[in-house]
Amino acid sequence: MYSSAALSLPFMAPSQAQKHVTFNEALRRLDLVTQLAVTARDLDTPPVAPEEAARYIVGAAPTGDWAGHAREIAEFESGGWRFTPPASGWRAWVVAEARLLVWDGAAWQDLEPELQNLPGIGINATSDATNRLALAAPATLFTHEGAGHQLKINKAAAGDTASLLFQTNWSGRAEMGTAGSDAFALKVSPDGASWTDALVIDPATGHVSGAAVQATPGDATPGRLMRADWGYGPGTLLGTVAFAAGAPSGAVFEQGAAHLRLASGLQLAWTTLTLTRIDGAHLGATWSFPAAFSAAPWVSGTLDPGSAGGLSPGLDALGPVLVTPGSGADCAVSLYRQAGQIDFGSGDSCAVRLMALGRWD
Numbered sequence: 001m002y003s004s005a006a007l008s009l010p011f012m013a014p015s016q017a018q019k020h021v022t023f024n025e026a027l028r029r030l031d032l033v034t035q036l037a038v039t040a041r042d043l044d045t046p047p048v049a050p051e052e053a054a055r056y057i058v059g060a061a062p063t064g065d066w067a068g069h070a071r072e073i074a075e076f077e078s079g080g081w082r083f084t085p086p087a088s089g090w091r092a093w094v095v096a097e098a099r100l101l102v103w104d105g106a107a108w109q110d111l112e113p114e115l116q117n118l119p120g121i122g123i124n125a126t127s128d129a130t131n132r133l134a135l136a137a138p139a140t141l142f143t144h145e146g147a148g149h150q151l152k153i154n155k156a157a158a159g160d161t162a163s164l165l166f167q168t169n170w171s172g173r174a175e176m177g178t179a180g181s182d183a184f185a186l187k188v189s190p191d192g193a194s195w196t197d198a199l200v201i202d203p204a205t206g207h208v209s210g211a212a213v214q215a216t217p218g219d220a221t222p223g224r225l226m227r228a229d230w231g232y233g234p235g236t237l238l239g240t241v242a243f244a245a246g247a248p249s250g251a252v253f254e255q256g257a258a259h260l261r262l263a264s265g266l267q268l269a270w271t272t273l274t275l276t277r278i279d280g281a282h283l284g285a286t287w288s289f290p291a292a293f294s295a296a297p298w299v300s301g302t303l304d305p306g307s308a309g310g311l312s313p314g315l316d317a318l319g320p321v322l323v324t325p326g327s328g329a330d331c332a333v334s335l336y337r338q339a340g341q342i343d344f345g346s347g348d349s350c351a352v353r354l355m356a357l358g359r360w361d
Helices: 019-033 305-310
Strands: 040-043 055-058 073-077 080-084 091-094 099-103 108-110 121-123 133-135 161-168 171-179 184-188 196-201 253-255 259-262 266-279 282-288 298-303 318-324 330-337 349-359
Touching (some): 040 091, 266 330, 298 318, 298 330, 318 349, 330 349
Parallel strands (some): 121 133
Antiparallel strands (some): 055 073, 091 099, 099 108, 184 196
């Protein structure tokens, strides 16, 4: 009996008796393989009560009525099983799995589309030569598969662009990334044509510049961020005050044991100074300032109320504390008895409280 090359359909011979048998067999094989669908696959044990015309893909180690027919197509017909070996390229739809298989000559394989090196993908949108992946949706989700997740945007060279662009009606409004250099930048636009670099982060130092950052030490533009080296906070409130180019470049206050300097150039100094006998009418001492002034400061003093015990009895009328301006380093302080009082004794002394006010710059 002759048969077709691809499906092995039996041919009818000339003058053949019972030609309907050959013809019906050919139709049966066509019915089996054309638009092939099977109930399930990889079964080694035949179903107990299969339906008429039910078809299965036999497993690798079949038993019972299926023994010896591994990977073949088993069809239940007229109370018995009939088997058809698949040919390379045959496809079968597995109803139980909603999956399409193909016979590769050795095994049944899942038939999946080739997803490598596609020219473009459009998901509810149309891709083009520039936007080779196009998606239109209310949201897009990228999630982990058990640990972290990275979204990578790679560029060929430093002068190229790797960024995220935010648009309004297809017109750019904000962009973040490395555009034209390896410095990370955030820029904004009111119209998609003119752009402002709001923040630019140097890749080597991590330092920030841009329109959103203070441009000079004296820049007080509303809305700008203050630079740490030009602004004042807990780290620069107390420390060493200094000037550079006519502007404060150090701390706000410089606190010493007996002096206070301000970044504005003002300086205060204070002490309690003991005056000793210079002559019978005069007590005195020199006050060396704890921090130098740029010129002789203004100095005032008062008698320490608790120091009168160091004076000879009868000295109860003293003149004011007098200060003789000296230099930015010191001054002379004197105290005289009033006329008619007895002279100061050799051991007489008293204390005065002094305050100096001037400039240090």
